[in-house]
Amino acid sequence: MERPADHPNVLTGKVGVLVVNLGTPDAPDVDSVKRYLKEFLSDPRVVEIPRLIWQPILRGIILNTRPKKSAHAYSQVWSEDGSPLAAITKAQAGALQERLGDAAIVRHAMRYQSPSMAKELDALVAAGCERILVAPLYPHYSGATTASALDALADWIKLRRRLPALRTLPPYHDDPTYIGALHADMTRQMAALDFAPELLLLSYHGMPERTLYLGDPYHCHCQKTSRLLSERFAQSHPGLRLVTTFQSRFGRAKWLEPATDAVLAVEAEKGTKRVVIAAPGFSADCLETLEELAIRGKEDFEAAGGTHFAALECLNAGQAGMDLLETMARRELAGWIE
Ligand SMILES: C=CC1=C(C)c2cc3[nH]c(cc4nc(cc5[nH]c(cc1n2)c(C)c5CCC(=O)O)C(CCC(=O)O)=C4C)c(C)c3C=C
Ligand SMILES: [Fe+2]
Ligand SMILES: [Fe+2]
Numbered sequence: 001m002e003r004p005a006d007h008p009n010v011l012t013g014k015v016g017v018l019v020v021n022l023g024t025p026d027a028p029d030v031d032s033v034k035r036y037l038k039e040f041l042s043d044p045r046v047v048e049i050p051r052l053i054w055q056p057i058l059r060g061i062i063l064n065t066r067p068k069k070s071a072h073a074y075s076q077v078w079s080e081d082g083s084p085l086a087a088i089t090k091a092q093a094g095a096l097q098e099r100l101g102d103a104a105i106v107r108h109a110m111r112y113q114s115p116s117m118a119k120e121l122d123a124l125v126a127a128g129c130e131r132i133l134v135a136p137l138y139p140h141y142s143g144a145t146t147a148s149a150l151d152a153l154a155d156w157i158k159l160r161r162r163l164p165a166l167r168t169l170p171p172y173h174d175d176p177t178y179i180g181a182l183h184a185d186m187t188r189q190m191a192a193l194d195f196a197p198e199l200l201l202l203s204y205h206g207m208p209e210r211t212l213y214l215g216d217p218y219h220c221h222c223q224k225t226s227r228l229l230s231e232r233f234a235q236s237h238p239g240l241r242l243v244t245t246f247q248s249r250f251g252r253a254k255w256l257e258p259a260t261d262a263v264l265a266v267e268a269e270k271g272t273k274r275v276v277i278a279a280p281g282f283s284a285d286c287l288e289t290l291e292e293l294a295i296r297g298k299e300d301f302e303a304a305g306g307t308h309f310a311a312l313e314c315l316n317a318g319q320a321g322m323d324l325l326e327t328m329a330r331r332e333l334a335g336w337i338e
Contacts, residue, residue: 008162009126015104015336016129016164017329018120019093020136020149021284023112024083028074034067040112045148047251048208070287077290086110088284091317092137092325099326103337105129111136111145117152118159125164131336133329135169137283139178140221142207146171169332173221174228177327182225182280183232185320186312190237190276195308197276199241199267200233202226203293204281206246206255219256222246225280243267247279248288260293261300268304275301278312283321285314 003010025036041047041062047054074083081087093108100106105127109120117134124132136149150168157163172178190197204222212219226244233240247260260277267275277297279289294311301309315321330337 011125011130012128013130014128015333016124016127016132017093017096017100017104017106017333018117018124018132018134019089019096019106019108019325020117020134021085021089021108021110022145022286023110024085024286025071025074026083026113028071028078028083030067030071033071033074034063036113037067037070038063043112043144043148043151045151046144048143048211073291074287076295077287083286084290085284085286088286088314088316089137092284092322095317095322096325096329099322100329100337104133104329104333111149111152117149118156121153121156125160125162129164131165131167133167133169133332133336135329135332137169137325138281139171139173139175139225139283140204140218140281141171141173141216142218143211143216144207167332169328171217171221172328173225175328177324179225179228179232181315181320181324182229182278183236185315185318186278187236188320189310189312193276193310195274195310197240197274197308197310199243199272199275200237201243201245201260201263201275201277202229203245203247203260203277203279203297204256205248205279205288206250206259208251209254209256212256222281229280247292260297264297264301264306265304268301268306271305273306274308275306276310276312279314282314284316289314 025032041058077084079087089108093106097106105124107120107124109115109117111117134153136146138145207218223244230242233242243263245258245260245263246256249255249259277293279293282289297311298309315324
């Protein structure tokens with residue numbers, strides 16, 4: 001019998017994976033950066049100041065000053081494929097699709113700006129997915145990142161009648177596969193340098209310090225990644241010193257310390273000459289790694305007397321990073337795919 005035209009879509013039992021990252025402006029110009037910052041910094045998970053106090057500050061001060069400065073920073077790292085974060089996230093989803101083949105449909109989304117999580121979840125459902133793994137690529141859980149991505153998922157759920165079964169990727173800060181991937185990839189990149197580093201800085205995105213006392217596990221997750229990496233490097237690179245720092249301070253509140261820029265300056269002043277910096281908390285290179293670390297970090301270190309500086313790439317869509325992503329996706333999809 002022919003299906004009537006108004007019959008609901010017949011789903012087909014397919015499995016979907018949505019790879020999610022933070023989000024980025026659509027272009028490196030002031031208006032696009034302003035749109036991005038307005039959405040991002042209006043998220044109560046990101047700025048935990050009462051709305052009535054924060055919105056006038058955001059609209060009256062921040063959005064009239066920061067977009068110009070940030071647009072300049074973005075223009076320094078923008079690539080032919082657009083924002084590095086967007087291009088790399090897209091490449092990660094494409095590579096994961098190749099690895100999973102027909103077992104799952106893989107798409108990618110951004111928590112802020114585009115492609116939106118709602119649109120991409122709709123696309124997976126429209127393609128017949130009745131089971132979806134949502135994978136925010138944050139190794140370290142924080143309210144501002146992981147929970148915010150889950151908020152967006154919850155918002156989507158609330159407005160849909162027919163829902164797929166859903167799973168989410170947990171934080172993976174101490175997963176031996178993650179630690180192994182970081183150690184292998186950092187070792188590979190360090191071997192290609194023309195100098196032997198004395199110090200390896202592990203720089204994580206900062207958070208307001210009070211979030212630690214409110215129960216956010218972010219700081220502990222970062223410290224554990226560093227400890228596990230230190231154990232690996234103690235075996236493979238005896239003599240290499242590892243130090244954990246936090247970057248990208250925003251606003252006036254006290255942030256997690258020590259600050260990356262301060263440590264770079266103090267180390268150079270103390271006589272450390274050769275530094276390598278890595279950002280294990282970022283699954284993809286972005287403004288914070290390419291501009292803040294690779295460009296400004298180098299300038300700061302050399303201005304204070306350092307002679308050799310290298311910023312390592314994130315795992316991105318490279319071999320080690322994709323092995324990790326495939327392992328985690330297959331684990332979380334257990335029972336859903338072969
Ligand atoms: C990796 C984890 C991240 C945490 C934790 C995080 C917390 C956090 N960030 C801000 C403010 C800003 N972050 C910005 C950029 C940015 N942040 C992350 C990741 C985390 N943020 C990424 C991957 C990026 C890069 C985006 C890109 O387009 O490449 C920015 C925007 C850039 C700028 O104007 O400097 C702001 C602002 C807060 C307040 C916060 C925790 C409370
Ligand atoms: Fe951030
Ligand atoms: Fe920054």
